[in-house]
Amino acid sequence: MNPQPPAPTCVRHPNRPTGLACTRCGRPSCAECLRPAAVGQHCVDCLRQDQRNTPRVRTVAGAPVARSPIPYITYALIVANVVIYAVTAVQSKSLVDNYYRSTFFARWMLVPDLVADGQWVRVLGAGFLHWGPIHLALNMFALWVVGRSLEPALGRTRYLAVYLVALLGGSAASMIFQDPTSAAAGASGAVYGLFGAITVLLIRVRQNPNQMLILIGINIFISFSLPGISLSGHLGGLIAGTLATLGVLFLPEWLHAKSQEAAHSIGWAAIAAVALVDLVAIGAAVASLA
Incomplete structure (x- = not known):
């Protein structure tokens, strides 16, 4: 009498005999390693392979759709601005006149003559300073409103890059x-850049951009009308953010990019080109003041 052959064992758990098998690859698998499928049951290895081979859903900008809808970069930027404001308020011992007697504010506010003297940190640091709580609240509210829609569309890294550009x-x-001896501060230039970016996004997805265009027009009019507002800073940020986002959303199509990777590279090249123009302009201004 011939002995019965041993029962097959699960490929992932060799100590578990099983009479079941994956209907896709045919390998024996225990009940723990199988999942119901439209036809039969598939093992977890086959399901994992399917997930790797399935292209991820992407936004109109080519960014993978984030698994979490939370706009982390937007919140991080808001926190950074609020924390820096709190530091200046503590140093000045005033919530309203936080720029007064604050060494932090004095070292970061944008004064062209001081930048030309080698204090380059002011070029970036001034974008995180604010003249009082109302200035901070207006900019952070605008950042929160626009960032929640723009960050998921562009993807976190490119969104941050557009903000910084x-x-x-x-x-x-x-x-x-x-004026070379005057001081400027605030995230307004970056926020205006996001206004331009979301306007470009609305045009790309064929939605009406009129509300954003009206908002930008109103803000530019206010910048013209009220003294003490850096109109040039607002317009510079608006132009830079708009051009960078045009490069991300439209340039790959205009250049007939043949793959998602090529489109991604073109978008980053556009952002880098705008950043380079920014730096060249800053360098030219420094040279003229030297």
Whole structure:
């Protein structure tokens, strides 16, 4: 009498005999390693392979759809601005006149003559300073409103890059057109850049951009009308953010990019090109003041 052959064992758990098998690959698998499928049951290895081979859903900008809808970069930027404001308020011992007697504020506010003297940190640092709580609240509210829609569409890294490029664009314009001895501060240049970016996004997805265009027009009119507002910084940020986002959303199509990877590279090249123009403009302003 011939002995019965041993029962097959699960490929992932060799100590578990099983009479079941994956209907896709045919390998024996225990009940723990199988999942119901439209036809039969598939093992977890086959399901994992399917997930790797399935292209991820992407936004109109080519960014993978984030697993979490929370706009982490937007919140991080808001926190950074609020924390820096709190530091200046503590140093000055005033919530309203936080710029008064604050060494932090004095070292970071954008003064073209001081940048030309080698204090380059002011070009970036000034974008995180604010003249009092109302200035801070207006900018952070605008950042929160726009960032929640723009960050998921562009993807976190490119969204942050556009923000920083717009910030530098605002600083570059201030360096060129601002009185060399005057001071400027605020995230307004970066926020204006995001206004331009979301307008480009609305056009790309074929939605009506009129509300954003009206909002931008109103803000530019206010910048013209009220004294003490850096119009050049606002316009510089607006132009830089708009051009960078045009490069991300439209340039790959205009250049007939043949793959998602090529489109991704073109978008980053556009952002880098705008950043380079910002830096060249800042360098030219420094050279003229030297």
